[in-house]
Amino acid sequence: MAPARVTAAATHRIGVLDAAIAPRVAALAARDLLRDDATPPPDAVVACSNLYLGDDGIGAGASRLVSGTRAAHLDLERALAAWVEAPAALLFNSGYAANAGAIPALADRGDAVFSDALNHASIIDGVRLSRAERVIYPHADLAALDRALAACEAPGLKLVATESVFSMDGDVVPLADLVELCRRHSAALYVDEAHALGVCGRGGRGVAHALGLAADVDVLVGTLGKSFGAFGAFAATSNAVRRYLVSRARTFVFSTALPESVAEGALAALPLLIDGAAQARLWERIDRLCAGLERAGWWQGRAASAIIPLLAGTERDALAWSREVAARGYFVQAIRPPTVPPGTSRLRLTVSASYDDALVDGLVDALVESARALGIPPTAARHVQA
Numbered sequence: 042m043a044p045a046r047v048t049a050a051a052t053h054r055i056g057v058l059d060a061a062i063a064p065r066v067a068a069l070a071a072r073d074l075l076r077d078d079a080t081p082p083p084d085a086v087v088a089c090s091n092l093y094l095g096d097d098g099i100g101a102g103a104s105r106l107v108s109g110t111r112a113a114h115l116d117l118e119r120a121l122a123a124w125v126e127a128p129a130a131l132l133f134n135s136g137y138a139a140n141a142g143a144i145p146a147l148a149d150r151g152d153a154v155f156s157d158a159l160n161h162a163s164i165i166d167g168v169r170l171s172r173a174e175r176v177i178y179p180h181a182d183l184a185a186l187d188r189a190l191a192a193c194e195a196p197g198l199k200l201v202a203t204e205s206v207f208s209m210d211g212d213v214v215p216l217a218d219l220v221e222l223c224r225r226h227s228a229a230l231y232v233d234e235a236h237a238l239g240v241c242g243r244g245g246r247g248v249a250h251a252l253g254l255a256a257d258v259d260v261l262v263g264t265l266g267k268s269f270g271a272f273g274a275f276a277a278t279s280n281a282v283r284r285y286l287v288s289r290a291r292t293f294v295f296s297t298a299l300p301e302s303v304a305e306g307a308l309a310a311l312p313l314l315i316d317g318a319a320q321a322r323l324w325e326r327i328d329r330l331c332a333g334l335e336r337a338g339w340w341q342g343r344a345a346s347a348i349i350p351l352l353a354g355t356e357r358d359a360l361a362w363s364r365e366v367a368a369r370g371y372f373v374q375a376i377r378p379p380t381v382p383p384g385t386s387r388l389r390l391t392v393s394a395s396y397d398d399a400l401v402d403g404l405v406d407a408l409v410e411s412a413r414a415l416g417i418p419p420t421a422a423r424h425v426q427a
């Protein structure tokens with residue numbers, strides 16, 4: 042699939058999330074509990090960092106709220122927000138920290154959070170940490186989600202959390218229908234685009250942008266450890282929600298800030314994503330891999346992402362397959378429960394723009410020959426497209 046070339050509207054909807062958050066921000070402000078993530082004054086002697094031995098090292102020395110905020114963090118946040126066409130962005134130390142911190146901050150007592158059954162562990166843990174009512178709906182089953190939203194009696198915010206590209210299956214959430222559903226139920230939408238950024242959408246802006254739905258996503262989470270080749274993550278959202286997360290997302294408040302050099306590295310990578318040349322090469326590689334797998338009966342149709350799951354079934358078969366493939370010079374990790382549901386252990390391939398034709402073809406041969414040697418029958422996997 043060629044990257045979608047849709048231009049999204051640049052305005053962010055003032056949605057139900059902002060309406061729910063505004064009084065919480067005001068309540069914090071009234072109690073002098075609203076935090077500020079500004080950099081320390083340039084001329085001041087910083088007497089509150091944790092750099093006890095006086096060496097500057099590579100670390101920020103403290104959490105963002107104490108004295109760890111640097112210009113590099115704020116520059117990167119501005120650039121990321123502009124890229125995905127959101128009013129603001131907030132850095133987290135990892136995608137795990139973003140989901141584990143932002144979800145419980147936003148969905149609190151009296152609220153309800155709805156989470157896709159195949160969401161990443163970091164979303165699952167964020168949901169578990171939330172004091173909201175929790176509903177897990179079957180994977181991408183919008184009819185079930187519709188019923189759950191209709192039946193929900195929680196008086197506060199309804200927050201729907203999903204990935205756009207699912208990390209272990211590579212399929213894409215039906216985002217346009219999900220946006221419509223959220224609108225109908227006045228629910229806020231939280232979308233983790235970890236595996237879509239750099240891969241899907243013009244300039245790698247992800248699935249929501251590709252579908253012209255960027256303004257309909259209340260919180261977009263992106264990671265910097267995947268297409269960016271750096272480390273960390275961000276939540277792109279409204280100014281009010283950013284403000285609230287600064288004060289209330291515990292993984293942001295209570296953790297040392299990202300090293301400046303990491304923020305600078307991620308910022309340096311952004312033009313490479315926007316440029317689109319590597320993304321175009323990646324899609325050629327994906328198409329070549331899938332065509333090869335399809336000829337061998339292991340795949341069907343065009344891929345929707347760079348994640349290609351090949352089902353082995355049992356844990357033992359997945360491990361044996363991974364070892365056989367390694368003996369042929371390719372490393373593909375066996376993915377087993379609890380990362381995937383029991384009975385669906387698999388080799389999860391990911392494609393890189395840097396592979397040449399021979400590497401891609403060799404990978405197909407290694408996979409197919411190994412499966413044949415082990416007697417693992419081909420299952421023609423496919424992606425559901427948004």
Ligand SMILES: Cc1ncc(COP(=O)(O)O)c(C=O)c1O
Binds near residue numbers: 135208
């Ligand atoms: C969908 C999704 N969200 C979040 C994360 C966590 O990101 P990080 O590795 O930056 O903690 C991952 C990691 O693989 C992921 O697949």
